[in-house]
Amino acid sequence: MPLYPINLGSFAWGGQSHDLQNLPLMKEIGMGWVKIQIKWRPDSKATELVERISLARAYGFKVLVSVTGDPYPTEIDFDAFVRFMQNIAQLQQPPDAIEVWNEMNIDFEWPPGQIDPAQYVDRMLRPAYLAIKAANPNITVISGAPASTGFDNGVNAWAVDRYVAGMVAAGGANYLDCVGVHYNETATSPYAGSGHPAGGHHLWYFQPTMQMIYFAFGGIRPLCITELGVLSPEGYPALPSRFWWAAATTSADQALWLAEALTIANNSGYVRLAIVFNVDIFHWETDPQGGFAIIRPGGGCPFCELLRGSSP
Numbered sequence: 001m002p003l004y005p006i007n008l009g010s011f012a013w014g015g016q017s018h019d020l021q022n023l024p025l026m027k028e029i030g031m032g033w034v035k036i037q038i039k040w041r042p043d044s045k046a047t048e049l050v051e052r053i054s055l056a057r058a059y060g061f062k063v064l065v066s067v068t069g070d071p072y073p074t075e076i077d078f079d080a081f082v083r084f085m086q087n088i089a090q091l092q093q094p095p096d097a098i099e100v101w102n103e104m105n106i107d108f109e110w111p112p113g114q115i116d117p118a119q120y121v122d123r124m125l126r127p128a129y130l131a132i133k134a135a136n137p138n139i140t141v142i143s144g145a146p147a148s149t150g151f152d153n154g155v156n157a158w159a160v161d162r163y164v165a166g167m168v169a170a171g172g173a174n175y176l177d178c179v180g181v182h183y184n185e186t187a188t189s190p191y192a193g194s195g196h197p198a199g200g201h202h203l204w205y206f207q208p209t210m211q212m213i214y215f216a217f218g219g220i221r222p223l224c225i226t227e228l229g230v231l232s233p234e235g236y237p238a239l240p241s242r243f244w245w246a247a248a249t250t251s252a253d254q255a256l257w258l259a260e261a262l263t264i265a266n267n268s269g270y271v272r273l274a275i276v277f278n279v280d281i282f283h284w285e286t287d288p289q290g291g292f293a294i295i296r297p298g299g300g301c302p303f304c305e306l307l308r309g310s311s312p
Helices: 023-028 046-058 078-089 117-135 160-169 206-216 241-246 251-268 302-308
Strands: 012-016 033-039 062-068 097-100 140-143 179-183 223-228 271-276
Touching: 012 062, 012 251, 033 046, 033 271, 046 062, 046 078, 062 078, 078 097, 078 117, 097 117, 097 223, 117 140, 117 160, 140 179, 160 206, 179 206, 206 223, 206 251, 223 251, 251 271, 251 302
Parallel strands: 012 033, 012 271, 033 062, 062 097, 097 140, 179 223, 223 271
Antiparallel strands: none
């Protein structure tokens, strides 16, 4: 059993914002949480978060801080990272939840050849959880969400199924309030179990992915979807080739499928938080984050209009 009680209640949702300039819109459409992601380095200061947390609080949001490192790391200073987690928890105005790293099953986020769920649990999740809870037991600790990939060569990536199983075997359930999950490969309705352009693997589909992770933990921990994204290239240049499967997804599809996924999550009984990825990150090129943004090229927001009850 965990050392602290699980303190996450009924379903809630929100969005990830680049610069928090669209908090009024987020509030208007019913979001209650905002996700702030920070790139940590050994010399990072927790006080870097103070202004952003304060701004989100001023609009009435609860705050999830997701902490990760620089891309393609060659090493991680675990002790310095844990101290940073503790410092965040000790802020005068701390976040409501902290996600401990991000997509640690791929070499973009974890040193190649060292990807290992037991190492993640033993050297990062467990000590970070204990440090956070010792400083402020009211903060919800969310495990880092693995990248939802089936690719697995043991060096550059572990498939999410195998990685999650390794987290469970290493005792990860004892050091989290909520299991972090990413789902941003949608190219069909979240109600669908077939029809994805990339094929029939369960990781391409929303409900099978959620169920796989939930039952891997024996159904004893809720899920927190810290990235719920639908990629639409509408209004942007051609997609990078590795995202080919999203070529036919329209902004209207994005709006509908996000709403459907949130409905499923709300009704599941085991998803406690879902963060829409994203509200207003407009980067394009090799990582087409702008295509995930609910604010579309030109400034429209079909997802917002759908929630308001109008046609996109």
